[in-house]
Amino acid sequence: xxxxxxxxxxxxxxxxxxxxxxxxxxxxxxxxxxxxxxxxxxxxxxxxxxxxxxxxxxxxxxxxxxxxxxxxxxxxxxxxxxxxxxxxxxxxxxxxxxxxxxxxxxxxxxxxxxxxxxxxxxxxxxxxxxxxxxxxxxxxxxxxxxxxxxxxxxxxxxxxxxxxxxxxxxxxxxxxxxxxxxxxxxxxxxxxxxxxxxxxxxxxxxxxxx
Numbered sequence: 001x002x003x004x005x006x007x008x009x010x011x012x013x014x015x016x017x018x019x020x021x022x023x024x025x026x027x028x029x030x031x032x033x034x035x036x037x038x039x040x041x042x043x044x045x046x047x048x049x050x051x052x053x054x055x056x057x058x059x060x061x062x063x064x065x066x067x068x069x070x071x072x073x074x075x076x077x078x079x080x081x082x083x084x085x086x087x088x089x090x091x092x093x094x095x096x097x098x099x100x101x102x103x104x105x106x107x108x109x110x111x112x113x114x115x116x117x118x119x120x121x122x123x124x125x126x127x128x129x130x131x132x133x134x135x136x137x138x139x140x141x142x143x144x145x146x147x148x149x150x151x152x153x154x155x156x157x158x159x160x161x162x163x164x165x166x167x168x169x170x171x172x173x174x175x176x177x178x179x180x181x182x183x184x185x186x187x188x189x190x191x192x193x194x195x196x197x198x199x200x201x202x203x204x205x206x207x208x209x210x
Contacts, residue, residue: 027068112181142171
């Protein structure tokens with residue numbers, strides 16, 4: 001009987017157990033508290049999944065975190081950024097992306113927890129090559145999407161380096177805006193900063209088009 005009881009206690013939950021829900025709940029835990037401050041006990045509590053099952057599915061906290069970054073990309077970044085990546089998108093799409101982001105943050109309440117990708121860059125930097133690669137891929141995606149949209153606003157054929165530099169500035173600035181949401185209680189402040197960013201981009205585009 002003792003051996004039977006031990007087997008039941010240690011047997012991991014089948015892989016069919018709500019893996020997507022596990023990742024979703026773990027993502028929110030990491031998003032709110034960061035990687036280092038989140039323990040395995042925190043993940044067990046926030047996901048409702050036993051430690052053994054987490055290890056069976058992901059091998060540990062780090063691999064689960066990588067799965068959460070992918071989940072964040074698919075469920076948060078892709079829907080929000082689709083307007084910029086759409087065919088024919090231009091400056092209006094970029095402005096809508098920023099304004100929609102501010103509206104979403106306002107609805108969730110300030111201060112907000114920012115962007116998981118930006119938070120991860122700040123917390124972990126280049127300490128983990130695989131995690132850093134995921135964060136770089138995110139910034140490269142933003143830069144590429146912004147670059148295509150910006151190019152659609154210019155009549156002449158701009159130098160690729162000009163567009164890429166402006167798009168990179170916009171990507172970094174947008175992430176900075178979401179990070180700033182972690183430390184402000186003013187929606188109007190966020191709106192003003194988003195508006196200023198668009199105004200700066202418009203001025204730069206005008207210079208490129210001359």
